[in-house]
Amino acid sequence: MNNFTFCNPTRLIFGKGTIARLADEIPADARIMMTYGGGSIRRNGVYDQVMAALRGRSVVEFGGIEPNPEYATLVRAIELARVEGVDFLLAVGGGSVIDGTKFIATGLKYEGDPWDFLVDPSRAVDAVPLATVLTLPATGSEMNNGAVVSRRERNEKLAFHNPKGYPVFSVLDPEVCYSLPGRQVVNGIVDSFAHTLEQYLTFDSQSMVMDRWAEGLLQTLVELGPKLVERHDRYDEVANFMLTATMALNGFIAMGVPQDWATHMIGHELTALHGLDHGVTLAIVYPGMMRVMRAEKFDKLVQYAERVWGATGTPEQKAEAAVAKTEEFFRGLGVKTRLSEHGIGEETIDFIVDRFRQRGWALGERRLVTPERVAEILRDRL
Amino acid sequence: MNNFTFCNPTRLIFGKGTIARLADEIPADARIMMTYGGGSIRRNGVYDQVMAALRGRSVVEFGGIEPNPEYATLVRAIELARVEGVDFLLAVGGGSVIDGTKFIATGLKYEGDPWDFLVDPSRAVDAVPLATVLTLPATGSEMNNGAVVSRRERNEKLAFHNPKGYPVFSVLDPEVCYSLPGRQVVNGIVDSFAHTLEQYLTFDSQSMVMDRWAEGLLQTLVELGPKLVERHDRYDEVANFMLTATMALNGFIAMGVPQDWATHMIGHELTALHGLDHGVTLAIVYPGMMRVMRAEKFDKLVQYAERVWGATGTPEQKAEAAVAKTEEFFRGLGVKTRLSEHGIGEETIDFIVDRFRQRGWALGERRLVTPERVAEILRDRL
Numbered sequence: 084m085n086n087f088t089f090c091n092p093t094r095l096i097f098g099k100g101t102i103a104r105l106a107d108e109i110p111a112d113a114r115i116m117m118t119y120g121g122g123s124i125r126r127n128g129v130y131d132q133v134m135a136a137l138r139g140r141s142v143v144e145f146g147g148i149e150p151n152p153e154y155a156t157l158v159r160a161i162e163l164a165r166v167e168g169v170d171f172l173l174a175v176g177g178g179s180v181i182d183g184t185k186f187i188a189t190g191l192k193y194e195g196d197p198w199d200f201l202v203d204p205s206r207a208v209d210a211v212p213l214a215t216v217l218t219l220p221a222t223g224s225e226m227n228n229g230a231v232v233s234r235r236e237r238n239e240k241l242a243f244h245n246p247k248g249y250p251v252f253s254v255l256d257p258e259v260c261y262s263l264p265g266r267q268v269v270n271g272i273v274d275s276f277a278h279t280l281e282q283y284l285t286f287d288s289q290s291m292v293m294d295r296w297a298e299g300l301l302q303t304l305v306e307l308g309p310k311l312v313e314r315h316d317r318y319d320e321v322a323n324f325m326l327t328a329t330m331a332l333n334g335f336i337a338m339g340v341p342q343d344w345a346t347h348m349i350g351h352e353l354t355a356l357h358g359l360d361h362g363v364t365l366a367i368v369y370p371g372m373m374r375v376m377r378a379e380k381f382d383k384l385v386q387y388a389e390r391v392w393g394a395t396g397t398p399e400q401k402a403e404a405a406v407a408k409t410e411e412f413f414r415g416l417g418v419k420t421r422l423s424e425h426g427i428g429e430e431t432i433d434f435i436v437d438r439f440r441q442r443g444w445a446l447g448e449r450r451l452v453t454p455e456r457v458a459e460i461l462r463d464r465l
Numbered sequence: 466m467n468n469f470t471f472c473n474p475t476r477l478i479f480g481k482g483t484i485a486r487l488a489d490e491i492p493a494d495a496r497i498m499m500t501y502g503g504g505s506i507r508r509n510g511v512y513d514q515v516m517a518a519l520r521g522r523s524v525v526e527f528g529g530i531e532p533n534p535e536y537a538t539l540v541r542a543i544e545l546a547r548v549e550g551v552d553f554l555l556a557v558g559g560g561s562v563i564d565g566t567k568f569i570a571t572g573l574k575y576e577g578d579p580w581d582f583l584v585d586p587s588r589a590v591d592a593v594p595l596a597t598v599l600t601l602p603a604t605g606s607e608m609n610n611g612a613v614v615s616r617r618e619r620n621e622k623l624a625f626h627n628p629k630g631y632p633v634f635s636v637l638d639p640e641v642c643y644s645l646p647g648r649q650v651v652n653g654i655v656d657s658f659a660h661t662l663e664q665y666l667t668f669d670s671q672s673m674v675m676d677r678w679a680e681g682l683l684q685t686l687v688e689l690g691p692k693l694v695e696r697h698d699r700y701d702e703v704a705n706f707m708l709t710a711t712m713a714l715n716g717f718i719a720m721g722v723p724q725d726w727a728t729h730m731i732g733h734e735l736t737a738l739h740g741l742d743h744g745v746t747l748a749i750v751y752p753g754m755m756r757v758m759r760a761e762k763f764d765k766l767v768q769y770a771e772r773v774w775g776a777t778g779t780p781e782q783k784a785e786a787a788v789a790k791t792e793e794f795f796r797g798l799g800v801k802t803r804l805s806e807h808g809i810g811e812e813t814i815d816f817i818v819d820r821f822r823q824r825g826w827a828l829g830e831r832r833l834v835t836p837e838r839v840a841e842i843l844r845d846r847l
Binding site for chain 1: 466467468469470471472473474475476477478479480481482483634671672673674677678680681682684685688689700701704705708709712717720721
């Protein structure tokens with residue numbers, strides 16, 4: 084096991100009717116900016132619940148944060164927050180709204196052009212306190228300190244972490260998920276599954292507990308996925324999904340283990356270039372990653388096949404089953420897992436590989452995913 | 466799933482050579498009291514490592530905290546800390562030293578007789594900051610806010626929680642465990658196993674993730690137990706054990722699920738009356754708890770038998786296997802799981818049952834473990 088430091092200070096407030104507890108959790112004299120997305124919270128009642136909970140408090144609203152939150156939008160939010168003297172941010176939404184709000188929180192404490200800390204994340208060191216009301220289980224952003232921001236004019240999508248960027252608290256009421264579009268639920272399942280794989284499917288790392296916990300999340304998603312595709316208004320199923328998505332990326336399964344994240348880095352390019360949903364990009368790339376990096380990840384692929392999919396046979400057969408079962412799982416959720424199904428061809432592959440070459444990127448837990456392997460992975464997915 | 470609030474602020478610093486980082490973690494101007502037990506840390510080098518890390522800092526020592534920390538000893542520590550103007554506590558030891566130090570930390574912020582907050586734990590609301598260097602994986606006290614204190618003159622052993630009682634940080638260097646007596650390692654395995662069961666073996670609670678995570682800890686202990694009995698100086702095995710013991714009682718597997726703890730409450734009496742090691746009492750009581758509460762815990766016993774022990778057959782056979790395998794596991798570690806093997810008979814059972822009657826206790830996740838069932842459980846263990 085590798086040495087590690089773990090600390091996650093976020094207070095998780097989970098269950099039915101918990102939005103009503105918001106006011107107790109935010110300092111009484113806070114000047115709050117409530118951030119949200121395209122307005123679905125106005126249709127599904129969450130906006131009203133939040134406003135009812137914050138009655139009598141000082142609140143500025145900032146709506147319109149996009150899926151894959153846009154740099155220009157967030158810079159406007161920072162300007163508004165400065166003018167309004169905001170000292171507490173409340174993100175009401177999914178991963179995009181929360182990620183965007185982390186960028187705003189960091190920007191408010193940053194002197195200079197906020198683009199700096201996307202290019203050099205070591206500059207993100209302070210933040211205005213933020214909290215969240217989660218409406219879409221997927222990214223884990225409600226209980227971690229990372230964020231991803233896009234800048235469309237440059238076709239870029241970049242990630243940063245801020246040690247002070249953990250939400251002070253996050254309110255997770257599973258009932259708010261009942262009104263989600265099915266496509267977002269599916270994206271959330273794929274995203275949580277991929278987050279877990281990124282921290283698990285590396286090499287034999289001697290962390291027995293983390294392996295078991297990651298497998299537990301994967302097994303839960305395998306079991307829940309088809310049920311949630313059918314319907315997502317049964318409390319216990321949605322609650323288990325919501326908890327799984329949070330636990331998949333809050334550091335709990337990352338203690339002392341190597342991490343991969345190459346699939347995410349490749350997926351981000353597909354989103355930046357073609358606007359594909361983040362979850363869809365992961366479902367496309369992961370089977371290719373498993374096939375091309377099969378030798379390097381062999382022992383873990385076999386373990387994954389055995390424990391998550393109950394695979395039998397030779398180790399070779401199990402490793403093959405790992406790839407096949409993963410793609411079947413994604414397709415069973417209705418996700419198109421081939422680039423060609425999205426009208427994407429060779430020219431995109433060439434573009435991404437060139438960009439990675441220019442950046443000098445070698446990805447993955449052992450930096451073995453070179454631009455050449457990225458090309459192999461994406462060609463496997465045509 | 467039940468509604469819940471989760472927050473664990475303890476910073477976990479895990480791995481080889483981590484004791485050297487102590488000085489960076491404690492405020493430079495702190496007046497530190499370093500607490501420890503019977504002096505084993507002087508023999509195994511931990512004392513020297515801690516003192517080297519704290520060179521030039523202001524440190525008062527308080528040694529001699531007993532296994533099952535004694536009220537009178539801890540009251541003396543509170544008096545000394547007051548005289549010395551201590552404002553930071555560093556517990557160097559196992560669960561007893563850490564629990565005792567939580568009592569000292571709470572007592573230093575409490576006006577009046579500290580016995581009050583053992584009798585009425587709702588009075589424990591503040592604490593001097595404390596941190597730990599763990600030397601014995603077992604109780605999880607290094608990452609939770611609970612403590613158990615004994616008062617031998619009254620044959621009592623009582624627990625309390627303090628919302629401010631989480632260690633600020635805990636340093637876990639698996640190498641410090643190499644010199645532990647085998648008996649303490651075995652007690653730690655049993656203790657961690659029982660902690661997990663207390664949060665898992667209740668009734669079908671619809672928390673798929675928590676079930677998987679608890680099973681993951683149990684599976685890890687089942688796999689590691691016999692290896693650790695053989696030797697406990699192989700880094701990865703000891704590191705996995707150390708991490709498991711912490712994760713077994715830091716709230717991570719408790720989200721949204723009911724909890725039992727009847728076995729612990731009965732076990733505490735056996736320690737208070739006969740001085741048995743805490744782990745041994747749990748190994749004695751748990752098989753009886755499973756057998757007597759079989760109907761109430763039936764579905765979970767079956768699931769436990771299937772997933773942790775790979776049991777097959779009818780549900781009845783699986784439930785029976787759950788009990789048998791658990792006792793076999795404890796006995797395989799060399800623990801005597803029968804009261805008679807410890808020279809304990811009917812009169813102790815009568816005494817405990819009477820005491821529970823006087824206290825009006827009905828224990829367990831549904832308060833169904835009445836004094837009458839306690840009698841049944843203990844008679845099963847003669």
